[in-house]
Amino acid sequence: MNKTECIVVSGGFDPIHVGHLKxxxxxxxxxxxxxVIVNNDNFLIEKKGYV
Incomplete structure (x- = not known):
């Protein structure tokens, strides 16, 4: 049986909130x-229109 060695999550986390922590x-x-991969400013600008 394969065992998972690591889990990867990514996001902008701007601002970080209790849902992210959960x-x-x-x-x-x-x-x-x-x-945890924190996306860069370009991601946030594309998603939200600002940083």
Whole structure:
């Protein structure tokens, strides 16, 4: 059986809020390592129109 070694999540997290923290906690329970990718300003500008 394969075992998951790490979980990866990504987002803008601008601003970070309790929903993000809940997602991190739940994701961290799925594997021994959690990698969080924080998207850059270009992502936020494209998504929201501003940083």
């Amino acid at each position: 997602m991190f906690k739940e994701a961290s329970e799925l594997a021994p390592k959690l990698i």
